[in-house]
Amino acid sequence: MQLGKGCQSGEPEDMKILLCDDSITVRKKLAQSVKSIIDCEIIEAANGQEAVKFYNENNPELVFMDIVMPFMDGLEALENIIAKDSSAKVIMLSSVGTKANLQKALKSGAIDFVQKPWENDRLKIVIQSHLKEGK
Amino acid sequence: MFSAFFGNYLLNKGLVQLEDMKHVLDVMHTKHLKLGVLAINLGYMTAKEVENVHHKQAIMDKYFGEVAIEQGYLTEKQLEKLLSAQKSERLLLAQTLIEEGIMSHESFEEEIRLYKIEYGLNDDQFEAIKSGDVHVIATAFMTFEKKVEAQQFYIDFVTLFVKNLIRFVDTQVSIDRVQRIEELEYEHLISQYLVGEDTFFTAFGGSSEILLDLAEKYAETSFESFDDYAVDSCQEFLNVTTGLFAVNLSDQNIDYTLKPPTYVENALVRPQKTLYRIPVKLSRGTIYLIVGHLD
Numbered sequence: 001m002q003l004g005k006g007c008q009s010g011e012p013e014d015m016k017i018l019l020c021d022d023s024i025t026v027r028k029k030l031a032q033s034v035k036s037i038i039d040c041e042i043i044e045a046a047n048g049q050e051a052v053k054f055y056n057e058n059n060p061e062l063v064f065m066d067i068v069m070p071f072m073d074g075l076e077a078l079e080n081i082i083a084k085d086s087s088a089k090v091i092m093l094s095s096v097g098t099k100a101n102l103q104k105a106l107k108s109g110a111i112d113f114v115q116k117p118w119e120n121d122r123l124k125i126v127i128q129s130h131l132k133e134g135k
Numbered sequence: 136m137f138s139a140f141f142g143n144y145l146l147n148k149g150l151v152q153l154e155d156m157k158h159v160l161d162v163m164h165t166k167h168l169k170l171g172v173l174a175i176n177l178g179y180m181t182a183k184e185v186e187n188v189h190h191k192q193a194i195m196d197k198y199f200g201e202v203a204i205e206q207g208y209l210t211e212k213q214l215e216k217l218l219s220a221q222k223s224e225r226l227l228l229a230q231t232l233i234e235e236g237i238m239s240h241e242s243f244e245e246e247i248r249l250y251k252i253e254y255g256l257n258d259d260q261f262e263a264i265k266s267g268d269v270h271v272i273a274t275a276f277m278t279f280e281k282k283v284e285a286q287q288f289y290i291d292f293v294t295l296f297v298k299n300l301i302r303f304v305d306t307q308v309s310i311d312r313v314q315r316i317e318e319l320e321y322e323h324l325i326s327q328y329l330v331g332e333d334t335f336f337t338a339f340g341g342s343s344e345i346l347l348d349l350a351e352k353y354a355e356t357s358f359e360s361f362d363d364y365a366v367d368s369c370q371e372f373l374n375v376t377t378g379l380f381a382v383n384l385s386d387q388n389i390d391y392t393l394k395p396p397t398y399v400e401n402a403l404v405r406p407q408k409t410l411y412r413i414p415v416k417l418s419r420g421t422i423y424l425i426v427g428h429l430d
Contacts (some may be wrong), residue, residue, distance in 0.1 A: 023371040024364060025354045068393045095378020097392050098385035116375050
């Protein structure tokens, strides 16, 4: 199996959620978890550059963004997305929930932080609470 | 966890064959320790009293404990202790090995004694293996010939690595003594750097078969071979572990930045700095965890 670039998967729905992680394992597991919580179209990005591009093209309701990634890391991608759309809802989802990363992410406009490995219950609360607020 | 540690010791000593051990591990989970035997072992009842209870059970529909209390052989407190001892993995392993005719009671107890001596385990450390206290176990097995400044750092990392293996990959995990690496080749090696005041290097290596098994269990899917997807799964397993480790350090105000994990096939590890490896035994084979500081 080849590790391709970011791709779109699933049935087209009104709701779009962008998942950005360089690990295809994470993207597949996360897509499965998100789909079990909410009907939506999943857009997958494999690095920060793709995330910025796919965000601009698709204007998703919610973004889950990893931090440590090649080409462009998640914090830089977050800044790029917020620079173009200050109302973007970006949730950092990373194994590195250090104080420094949390501070940087929140300062740069992230609305939440989910520590990997995630629990589906935590994911559900995060998705429901942020989608309720509206964009 | 006790079966993994002591079972591997018995295998390494050639006292039990691999097929026999697999059989024992399979059947021991279907067995219960007999309350009567436990009661005799703990000195609560005599063999005659146990026999009396069995005789009464044959003519009335009652549990062993009920009859023994009615007859005044056991107190409720003693019964509680017996029921909790019934879950003892150590006693279950012993009972199964003995019932299957692989070892005698005496040789089992003798090997327990020798095992503690060989690994220099004190009573608390041996209890930790029985209760599955990974941090105490890692401390017992991470003893170095010379003083190593980062010893506690490595123990904490190994603890987290093993806990994540148990959580995501395999409940039958055991580790062996830490070894200093001279030069070693691995069929596959997944590695990662954590950069802070110094650079911490960690990696794990192993064969296609064992890493494929790890990858499948972590990704919760199956792969045809140890392909890019399987490599990615192993990398993510390491990444989650190092990430959580960095978070723990961050809570102590020690900051490290993670570099993305990397993968090398047929990797020759020829350390310029001192590196250590810990054999980690899983149900399907052994992987080698490597730790060290590069500056």
